[in-house]
Amino acid sequence: MKLAMIGFGQAGGKIVDRFLQYDAETNSNIVRAAVAVNSAKADLMGLERIPEEQRILIGQSRVKGHGVGADNELGAEIAEEDIDEIQSAIDSIPVHEVDAFLVVAGLGGGTGSGGAPVIAKHLKRIYTEPVYGLGVLPGSDEGGIYTLNAARSFQTFVREVDNLLVFDNDAWRKTGESVQGGYAEINSEIVRRFGVLFGAGEVGEGDEVAESVVDSSEIINTLSGGGVSTIGFAEEEVEVSSSGGLLSRFTGDDSTDELDTANTTNRITSLVRKAALGRLTLPCEIDGAERALVVLAGPPNYLNRKGIERGRKWLEEQTGSMEVRGGDYPTKATGRVSSVVLLSGVTNVPRIKELQQVAIEAQDNIDEIQQESDDNLEDLVNDDSDELESLF
Numbered sequence: 001m002k003l004a005m006i007g008f009g010q011a012g013g014k015i016v017d018r019f020l021q022y023d024a025e026t027n028s029n030i031v032r033a034a035v036a037v038n039s040a041k042a043d044l045m046g047l048e049r050i051p052e053e054q055r056i057l058i059g060q061s062r063v064k065g066h067g068v069g070a071d072n073e074l075g076a077e078i079a080e081e082d083i084d085e086i087q088s089a090i091d092s093i094p095v096h097e098v099d100a101f102l103v104v105a106g107l108g109g110g111t112g113s114g115g116a117p118v119i120a121k122h123l124k125r126i127y128t129e130p131v132y133g134l135g136v137l138p139g140s141d142e143g144g145i146y147t148l149n150a151a152r153s154f155q156t157f158v159r160e161v162d163n164l165l166v167f168d169n170d171a172w173r174k175t176g177e178s179v180q181g182g183y184a185e186i187n188s189e190i191v192r193r194f195g196v197l198f199g200a201g202e203v204g205e206g207d208e209v210a211e212s213v214v215d216s217s218e219i220i221n222t223l224s225g226g227g228v229s230t231i232g233f234a235e236e237e238v239e240v241s242s243s244g245g246l247l248s249r250f251t252g253d254d255s256t257d258e259l260d261t262a263n264t265t266n267r268i269t270s271l272v273r274k275a276a277l278g279r280l281t282l283p284c285e286i287d288g289a290e291r292a293l294v295v296l297a298g299p300p301n302y303l304n305r306k307g308i309e310r311g312r313k314w315l316e317e318q319t320g321s322m323e324v325r326g327g328d329y330p331t332k333a334t335g336r337v338s339s340v341v342l343l344s345g346v347t348n349v350p351r352i353k354e355l356q357q358v359a360i361e362a363q364d365n366i367d368e369i370q371q372e373s374d375d376n377l378e379d380l381v382n383d384d385s386d387e388l389e390s391l392f
């Protein structure tokens with residue numbers, strides 16, 4: 001599936017940058033175009049792979065390249081004001097070649113949290129391609145303003161996109177480690193999961209054709225209908241054989257590298273269970289998910305239709321959904337079989353309920369939180385800016 005990615009704010013930019021690295025390393029060809037939008041110059045400068053002409057600095061007249069200091073109302077305002085500049089970067093994207101847009105942002109800060117819903121709304125008005133969001137929730141140790149921002153932005157973002165895929169930083173931090181300490185690892189986890197999902201169906205020249213291909217329309221159908229999505233993942237190392245491709249699955253060839261079908265089937269069904277019952281990008285009860293998609297990626301001789309079908313059926317029972325799709329994604333030389341489970345339209349999500357509660361309570365001490373945000377902004381604008389100006 002080919003995506004046009006727009007990274008809004010620091011987290012958004014870094015994650016899109018990381019997707020480009022994944023594409024280069026795995027030859028996945030997921031990112032057809034990448035744009036980074038930010039109100040902080042330093043964040044744009046820190047990116048490595050997004051082309052410089054596709055890095056858009058907004059709100060210069062208001063915050064002078066220093067970011068909005070976690071003020072997400074200001075983030076939304078400057079996104080509206082500078083929408084034409086963002087659009088001119090998007091104009092250079094060959095939209096007819098993309099299957100969807102993906103707007104990526106951390107929802108706890110100011111720029112991405114405020115701006116991502118604005119750009120999503122704008123894209124939906126102009127283009128017919130689906131617009132998805134990838135929203136990152138803050139760690140619970142980040143402070144009240146981050147939680148409040150996330151609660152508010154989440155509500156708007158989910159309304160403006162065709163589906164909001166969520167990653168909760170709080171659920172992914174290791175014990176005793178602050179969220180900030182683990183961003184590189186967290187971002188790799190995000191990209192690995194979404195990479196396998198969106199990479200499915202992008203069969204390149206010379207690749208083997210999957211037995212039951214997942215194509216972009218199946219991902220789109222699973223995401224259609226809106227709401228919130230979460231992703232489960234599990235993988236297992238396997239031995240890579242030089243032959244033993246798709247053909248051997250059909251011929252029943254008994255050669256030494258032909259794998260035991262029962263083992264292959266069992267491995268797949270157990271990987272599907274592990275993915276769905278293990279740590280999700282947004283932890284939730286899988287019971288009640290409206291739609292789901294199972295993707296099995298790995299060397300072709302380790303994939304089989306029976307295993308995927310069993311995994312799919314099992315997921316149908318667990319979720320109670322009648323709309324569970326499944327398929328394979330052959331990746332030749334990886335030495336791993338990976339299972340990705342996309343659960344779409346999930347409703348029983350403790351973290352979201354908690355955020356909504358925080359938003360309600362925050363109305364009571366809004367002045368205090370507002371002061372925290374104002375102090376942040378003041379500190380940033382008062383920073384010595386010479387060094388930044390000269391670097392950019």
Ligand SMILES: Nc1nc2c(ncn2[C@@H]2O[C@H](COP(=O)(O)OP(=O)(O)OP(=O)(O)O)[C@@H](O)[C@H]2O)c(=O)[nH]1
Pocket residue numbers: 008009010011012014015038039040043066067068069070071105106107108109110111112113136137138139142146169179183184186187
């Ligand atoms: N997963 C992940 N989360 C991040 C990363 N960087 C920041 N975050 C989270 O994203 C949230 C928002 O932070 P930023 O993206 O830095 O904020 P911003 O949108 O640039 O907005 P301002 O800095 O306020 O102008 C915070 O809650 C962080 O926890 C990252 O690289 N990976």
